[in-house]
Amino acid sequence: MTSKQNGTPLGLFTPIRVDRVSDKVSGQLKKLIADGVVKIGDRLPSERELSEQMGVSRTSVREALQQLEMQGVLEIVHGGGSIVRNITGREIRRTLEIFLERDPKRVLELAELRAFMEAWAAREAARHRTEQELEVMRGYLEEMERDFSKGQIRYDVDFKYHTEIAGATHNTIYLHMIDNIYNLIDFSVKVHREEVFTAREDQETILDHHRDIYHAIRDGNPDAAENAMKEHLAFVVREFRRKFFPD
Numbered sequence: 613m614t615s616k617q618n619g620t621p622l623g624l625f626t627p628i629r630v631d632r633v634s635d636k637v638s639g640q641l642k643k644l645i646a647d648g649v650v651k652i653g654d655r656l657p658s659e660r661e662l663s664e665q666m667g668v669s670r671t672s673v674r675e676a677l678q679q680l681e682m683q684g685v686l687e688i689v690h691g692g693g694s695i696v697r698n699i700t701g702r703e704i705r706r707t708l709e710i711f712l713e714r715d716p717k718r719v720l721e722l723a724e725l726r727a728f729m730e731a732w733a734a735r736e737a738a739r740h741r742t743e744q745e746l747e748v749m750r751g752y753l754e755e756m757e758r759d760f761s762k763g764q765i766r767y768d769v770d771f772k773y774h775t776e777i778a779g780a781t782h783n784t785i786y787l788h789m790i791d792n793i794y795n796l797i798d799f800s801v802k803v804h805r806e807e808v809f810t811a812r813e814d815q816e817t818i819l820d821h822h823r824d825i826y827h828a829i830r831d832g833n834p835d836a837a838e839n840a841m842k843e844h845l846a847f848v849v850r851e852f853r854r855k856f857f858p859d
Contacts, residue, residue, distance in 0.1 A: 756770065
């Protein structure tokens with residue numbers, strides 16, 4: 613039987629907690645980051661702009677930003693606003709760099725890992741990409757087409773193309789994890805494009821692969837996008853292995 617005091621059951625009421633305004637500000641910012649609306653490396657609006665958009669004082673905004681900085685979510689750049697940080701940390705990046713540098717075996721291992729991760733990413737991008745993200749992908753593809761017509765190789769455009777596909781997954785955990793090894797992938801792509809795929813025929817094959825991936829993502833076809841990315845990176849792994857590890 614429930615105990616009563618003055619005729620009212622005990623335990624019926626719970627304490628009322630009044631959230632500070634700064635907690636609500638930080639909660640809204642964390643939600644935007646968690647949902648992928650604001651991504652790693654993005655710079656937040658200024659304190660003044662945030663206070664105006666949220667209808668709160670700059671003091672509350674400043675407290676919220678400082679709170680998120682302490683939690684490792686943001687990096688406050690004095691005089692330059694606040695930047696979204698990678699929440700998974702950077703120790704793994706520094707350690708892997710030691711093993712990867714100029715070691716073909718480790719570069720091959722990374723290419724094999726990419727084949728698994730990026731096939732999934734292409735599939736998710738076909739499901740979740742926005743028109744703006746698709747336009748950015750198209751822009752990078754057009755740059756690669758112009759480079760091919762001029763006989764140029766710019767590995768950084770290739771890298772940015774794959775980076776945009778990753779962003780189009782809108783999977784925040786994946787984005788924070790993959791960001792940790794993006795500089796390694798950047799190095800991997802550089803090796804592939806400048807040391808392995810130097811023949812024009814190989815460059816044309818890679819360009820065709822990139823077109824197929826783009827078309828599948830554009831058409832919202834997850835199966836085709838996944839298969840196109842698998843074909844692309846299987847080619848990369850196979851040719852890299854043939855060059856550096858011939859039987």
